[in-house]
Amino acid sequence: xxxxxxxxxxxxxxxxxxxxxxxxxxxxxxxxxxxxxxxxxxxxxxxxxxxxxxxxxxxxxxxxxxxxxxxxxxxxxxxxxxxxxxxxxxxxxxxxxxxxxxxxxxxxxxxxxxxxxxxxxxxxxxxxxxxxxxxxxxxxxxxxxxxxxxxxxxxxxxxxxxxxxxxxxxxxxxxxxxxxxxxxxxxxxxxxxxxxxxxxx
Amino acid sequence: xxxxxxxxxxxxxxxxxxxxxxxxxxxxxxxxxxxxxxxxxxxxxxxxxxxxxxxxxxxxxxxxxxxxxxxxxxxxxxxxxxxxxxxxxxxxxxxxxxxxxxxxxxxxxxxxxxxxxxxxxxxxxxxxxxxxxxxxxxxxxxxxxxxxxxxxxxxxxxxxxxxxxxxxxxxxxxxxxxxxxxxxxxxxxxxxxxxxxxxxx
Ligand SMILES: [Zn+2]
Ligand SMILES: [Zn+2]
Numbered sequence: 001x002x003x004x005x006x007x008x009x010x011x012x013x014x015x016x017x018x019x020x021x022x023x024x025x026x027x028x029x030x031x032x033x034x035x036x037x038x039x040x041x042x043x044x045x046x047x048x049x050x051x052x053x054x055x056x057x058x059x060x061x062x063x064x065x066x067x068x069x070x071x072x073x074x075x076x077x078x079x080x081x082x083x084x085x086x087x088x089x090x091x092x093x094x095x096x097x098x099x100x101x102x103x104x105x106x107x108x109x110x111x112x113x114x115x116x117x118x119x120x121x122x123x124x125x126x127x128x129x130x131x132x133x134x135x136x137x138x139x140x141x142x143x144x145x146x147x148x149x150x151x152x153x154x155x156x157x158x159x160x161x162x163x164x165x166x167x168x169x170x171x172x173x174x175x176x177x178x179x180x181x182x183x184x185x186x187x188x189x190x191x192x193x194x195x196x197x198x199x200x201x
Numbered sequence: 202x203x204x205x206x207x208x209x210x211x212x213x214x215x216x217x218x219x220x221x222x223x224x225x226x227x228x229x230x231x232x233x234x235x236x237x238x239x240x241x242x243x244x245x246x247x248x249x250x251x252x253x254x255x256x257x258x259x260x261x262x263x264x265x266x267x268x269x270x271x272x273x274x275x276x277x278x279x280x281x282x283x284x285x286x287x288x289x290x291x292x293x294x295x296x297x298x299x300x301x302x303x304x305x306x307x308x309x310x311x312x313x314x315x316x317x318x319x320x321x322x323x324x325x326x327x328x329x330x331x332x333x334x335x336x337x338x339x340x341x342x343x344x345x346x347x348x349x350x351x352x353x354x355x356x357x358x359x360x361x362x363x364x365x366x367x368x369x370x371x372x373x374x375x376x377x378x379x380x381x382x383x384x385x386x387x388x389x390x391x392x393x394x395x396x397x398x399x400x401x402x
Contacts, residue, residue, distance in 0.1 A: 002293060003271040007264055010251045016240030018232045024220060030290045031219045032248070033255055033264050034309060039217030040252050048245035050211045050230075051238050057204075063234055064205040071204045089231045092203060108235060 002026075007033070059130065061123050062088045062106040071095075071104065078102040080137040084127075084156065086110055086144050089181040094142070097188035102140075105130055110148040111155055124156070131163070138166040141198055144180055145170075157198050167198035203227075208234070260331065262324050263289045263307040272296075272305065279303040281338040285328075285357060287311050287345055290382040295343070298386035301393050303341075306331055311349040312356055325357070332364070339367040342399060345381055346371075358399050368399035 002008050007029060014025040032040035056062065057069035064070075071077065081102025085091050091104050107122040119125055141156060143149035157167050171194030180188070203209050208230060215226040233241035257263065258270035265271075272278065282303025286292050292305050308323040320326055342357060344350035358368050372395030381389070 002289070003258075003263060003273075004255065004265040004267070005271075006247075006251050006255055006266040009247050013240075013244040013247045016233070016237055016244055017229045019225060019228070026290070026293065027220070028218045029251075030264070030288070032217070033251065034288065036217055037252050039214075040248060043214040043217055044245045044249035044252065046207075046210050046214045047233070047241060048249070050207050050234065051241050051245065054205065054207055054234055062204060063208055063231070065207040066205070069204040087231070087235065088203070089227070089235075092227065 056108075056123070057106075059133065060091075060104045060106055061108070061126060062091055062104065076101075079134050081140070082130075082136050082138070083140040083142050084153075085142050085180065086122075086149060086152070087181070090142065090144075093181050093183065093185075094188060094192070097185035097192070099189045100192050107143070107152070110143060110146075110152040112148055119155070122152075124159075127156070127159070131165075136165055138168060140192075140195060141167060141169045142180065144178075146177060146179075153198070168195045169198050171195055257309075257324070258307075260334065261292075261305045261307055262309070262327060263292055263305065277302075280335050282341070283331075283337050283339070284341040284343050285354075286343050286381065287323075287350060287353070288382070291343065291345075294382050294384065294386075295389060295393070298389035298393075300390045308344070308353070311344060311347075311353040313349055320356070323353075325360075328357070328360070332366075337366055339369060341393075341396060342368060342370045343381065345379075347378060347380075354399070369396040370399050372396055 002011065010029045011022070011025045014020055014028050015022070020028070050065075053065040054063050055065070057064045057072055058067050059072040060069060062069050062071070078101050082105055083094065083100065083102055084105045084107065085094065086107050086109060088106055091106055094100055105127060107124060109117060109122045111117060111119065111122065139160065141153040143153045153169060160167065170191040203212065211230045212223070212226045215221055215229050216223070221229070251266075254266040255264050256266070258265045258273055259268050260273040261270060263270050263272070279302050283306055284295065284301065284303055285306045285308065286295065287308050287310060289307055292307055295301055306328060308325060310318060310323045312318060312320065312323065340361065342354040344354045354370060361368065371392040
């Protein structure tokens with residue numbers, strides 16, 4: 001309720017942002033309109049451009065506007081180690097924790113048969129062609145420690161059964177039922193170092 | 202740090218929003234890119250449109266894309282009562298509190314000679330022509346109860362000295378040093394009802 005239908009539509013649109021309720025939407029809209037129109041114009045333009053241009057890395061499937069993301073283009077990463085995560089946010093959290101020097105394969109969610117979400121819906125059908133791109137010694141199944149994440153890890157493990165690749169999972173330093181994205185860096189680092197063979201799960 | 206320069210620019214752009222730090226900018230960007238691209242596209246389009254089209258109401262100078270805002274077009278408001286506030290957010294807070302049925306005149310900030318902010322910079326030069334549009338019995342000086350807000354109220358009172366208009370201010374139910382925008386509705390309502398002649402300040 002702002003005496004302007006367009007401002008009201010702006011308030012409503014801002015609510016798509018996670019954690020933004022009516023009061024913070026109003027604070028954001030008035031801040032941009034009253035105090036930072038150039039910043040707002042930049043945000044609108046870059047948001048539109050990012051949504052139009054950012055897709056998935058051909059190799060690891062994280063978010064990028066390029067064919068290959070910057071990590072996949074780097075020559076300083078261990079090509080024989082592949083970490084599979086449920087989202088770009090998880091990949092970022094692991095990178096920020098530091099310590100891991102291998103490659104990634106980024107899913108977009110987890111398997112959820114009851115919701116009709118199968119392997120193709122989360123990009124798992126691309127794993128095969130990723131594996132054909134080079135020799136991989138070990139795959140770290142770093143899906144979330146939730147029921148769906150564990151089920152997704154088991155599904156991947158079954159797919160890879162016949163291959164000569166060591167499978168591991170993160171050590172249970174990460175809290176059960178939680179989301180990787182919100183785990184602190186120290187815990188994540190320790191979980192990486194203490195990773196176990198996948199068969200012992 | 203996201204392995205995509207464009208996503209990094211998006212993270213940076215989101216930081217113009219008040220209350221958004223690095224972690225929430227990342228959560229917002231990944232949410233839009235991974236889970237709600239249509240919502241993000243709508244936000245980008247409406248934000249750009251609002252910044253291009255929303256200006257000030259010719260009469261009360263609140264934010265609106267029309268020549269006159271919806272409140273100024275309403276026939277149900279008391280034409281003889283005018284409330285002067287420092288921002289559209291203050292006008293919205295008073296409207297949400299309910300009880301006040303008059304008109305508004307919206308400044309965009311307060312006088313601040315040390316920062317070089319004079320009457321024209323906050324739209325005070327338009328007050329004269331607003332007053333010539335109709336008979337006004339009383340002006341409620343509802344600037345913020347801060348040093349600058351009080352100084353602005355006194356400046357306006359001095360300008361209006363020779364006119365046959367009653368001046369009042371909000372009762373000091375509003376906490377000193379605070380910002381109207383964040384005062385709860387009940388306190389605001391009481392402050393409106395207990396308003397005093399401006400000369401008694
Ligand atoms: Zn990549
Ligand atoms: Zn108006």
